[in-house]
Amino acid sequence: MSERSELRSELGVSEGPELGVSEGPEPGVSERSELGVRAAELDACDELAKLRAQFVLDDVVYLDGNSLGALPAAVPGRVDDVVRRQWGEMRIRSWEESGWWTAPERIGDRIAPLVGAAPGQIVVGDSTSVNVFKALVGAVRLAALSSDGRDEIIVDATTFPTDGYIAASAARLTGCELRPVDPAEVPSALGPRTAAVLLNHVDYRTGRLHDLPTLTSAIHDAGALAVWDLCHSAGALPVDLDAHGVDLAVGCTYKYLNGGPGSPAYLYVRSSLQPSFDSPLPGWNSHADPFGMSPAYEPAPGALRGRVGTPDILSMLALEAALEVWEGVSIDSVRSKSLALTDFFLECVDAYVPRGRVESLTPSHHAERGSQVALRCADAGEVMKRLIERGVVGDFRHPDVLRFGFTPLYVGFGDVERAARLLGETLS
Numbered sequence: 001m002s003e004r005s006e007l008r009s010e011l012g013v014s015e016g017p018e019l020g021v022s023e024g025p026e027p028g029v030s031e032r033s034e035l036g037v038r039a040a041e042l043d044a045c046d047e048l049a050k051l052r053a054q055f056v057l058d059d060v061v062y063l064d065g066n067s068l069g070a071l072p073a074a075v076p077g078r079v080d081d082v083v084r085r086q087w088g089e090m091r092i093r094s095w096e097e098s099g100w101w102t103a104p105e106r107i108g109d110r111i112a113p114l115v116g117a118a119p120g121q122i123v124v125g126d127s128t129s130v131n132v133f134k135a136l137v138g139a140v141r142l143a144a145l146s147s148d149g150r151d152e153i154i155v156d157a158t159t160f161p162t163d164g165y166i167a168a169s170a171a172r173l174t175g176c177e178l179r180p181v182d183p184a185e186v187p188s189a190l191g192p193r194t195a196a197v198l199l200n201h202v203d204y205r206t207g208r209l210h211d212l213p214t215l216t217s218a219i220h221d222a223g224a225l226a227v228w229d230l231c232h233s234a235g236a237l238p239v240d241l242d243a244h245g246v247d248l249a250v251g252c253t254y255k256y257l258n259g260g261p262g263s264p265a266y267l268y269v270r271s272s273l274q275p276s277f278d279s280p281l282p283g284w285n286s287h288a289d290p291f292g293m294s295p296a297y298e299p300a301p302g303a304l305r306g307r308v309g310t311p312d313i314l315s316m317l318a319l320e321a322a323l324e325v326w327e328g329v330s331i332d333s334v335r336s337k338s339l340a341l342t343d344f345f346l347e348c349v350d351a352y353v354p355r356g357r358v359e360s361l362t363p364s365h366h367a368e369r370g371s372q373v374a375l376r377c378a379d380a381g382e383v384m385k386r387l388i389e390r391g392v393v394g395d396f397r398h399p400d401v402l403r404f405g406f407t408p409l410y411v412g413f414g415d416v417e418r419a420a421r422l423l424g425e426t427l428s
């Protein structure tokens, strides 16, 4: 059976006419393209290749881990234990005896090294959107403590929509004006009125990596606070929050951290700011003595101040199991492989895709590249549909972007070569 018909039968897709598919025989092992041989060599010396076995995957080339990470093999058993034993048998005792109550901080500390944070600064819980709200309103309140007259929030004009919507609401609530600004223009937009700046570390559409150290220091020089959204960088590249003095940060856990659909997000509040961080959602879980049930609010010390209500234990403990794959994995080696994968993909696309058919929106400089490649293509929606039918899963972003995410923990160079080859066939 040809590779294509094997895939079709695995996917339950019936044979049918395909446009633009080359009709020649499938290349045999001896006739593999030079790129196929290179892919095999790169896979053979990939020190992270063994991690793929820790995920539930099939022969599909999965390049959508920047939207929903693949399932780590340890998760189903853990969820089963949490539901049947911890909940089913231990019931209420599990809040203490199974560590449910302290899960938000414990799992925050598990994420911390991946984003360059010392322990005690991250809590897990709620969605990214909710954490953007807590962080941004919190940042404006912190800015007001040190200087008067700061009544402007700057937001990444190219942001993922939810961050922009929440920033607009945060601005209305805090009496600030919202200024959408392209990240590159932020340094010149800063001024004595700027209270806080909300930026994305990696642009979800183009895969562009913004210069977090330089932008954070420009924001600080203007006397404002820097809030970073790490959704598309955490788990794919080093972030170094502490080293660069980031004030507050948020991120989701279901992309490169593989926590599962709707797994809870996280909030980072730099330790020196924690004593004055005034959360706009001070639920009872963030109280210094939650079981004192006092009518008067008194915030807990440390990262706990970022909690709100009862944590979503099932998804949170699934995330905890998912994070075990990071044991002994350095984020620097993940970054090296991520760059090698995206370089190799761009090289294969160049070789296999007819000239002029796609245009890369992803910066060629490593310093400006996240872990995805975005290709502009006039009929991107239709092209991605056909590619998915053939076993290469990326995604389509309106109106004309083909998006391919490379999760170094489970994507190999052979996957990359195959994805580019099938893309080339689809576009021929």
Ligand SMILES: *Cc1c(COP(=O)(O)O)cnc(C)c1O
Binding pocket: 127, 128, 129, 130, 160, 162, 163, 200, 204, 229, 231, 232, 252, 265
């Ligand atoms: C994925 C993503 C989100 C998701 O927000 P949720 O509240 O978790 O749905 C938010 N912001 C950015 C930049 C993202 O990439």
